[in-house]
Amino acid sequence: MPIPLEEIQAKFEMEERLKVFCRGCDRNDVDLMLSAFHPDAMADYGYMKGTAREFSEWVVQTHEENFTHTTHELSNMLISLDGDRATSEAYMDSRLRYKDGDGFSEVFTSVRYLGKWERRNDIWKMVH
Numbered sequence: 668m669p670i671p672l673e674e675i676q677a678k679f680e681m682e683e684r685l686k687v688f689c690r691g692c693d694r695n696d697v698d699l700m701l702s703a704f705h706p707d708a709m710a711d712y713g714y715m716k717g718t719a720r721e722f723s724e725w726v727v728q729t730h731e732e733n734f735t736h737t738t739h740e741l742s743n744m745l746i747s748l749d750g751d752r753a754t755s756e757a758y759m760d761s762r763l764r765y766k767d768g769d770g771f772s773e774v775f776t777s778v779r780y781l782g783k784w785e786r787r788n789d790i791w792k793m794v795h
Contacts, residue, residue, distance in 0.1 A: 681791050688702075688703035692726055696727075697723045700723040705785060735764050739760075742757070755782040755784060782795070
């Protein structure tokens, strides 16, 4: 059975928003990161919990204080729709470069993003 066009569009929109969020992380751009969230969204990344704004500001501050370059890459994104709500799971690998004496070193991380989404006014964004 073919996947309904509305479902494809919804999933595409959510995937694009998560990619924009990652771009915001790499560009140290709070507004770009926040464009993936509804205004009342919360963030819980284990090591930092708060509003989406607090989390985004914390990421930018942490990156600016510690790293010279960051790269965030998404893979294996799965999205489950339930009316105007959805959940997502994606893997994210990042490379964080920092000054180390006269050279540079990198930290490699691999995490799983679990997202809760809502469609409001026909726009899908994360709420948690």
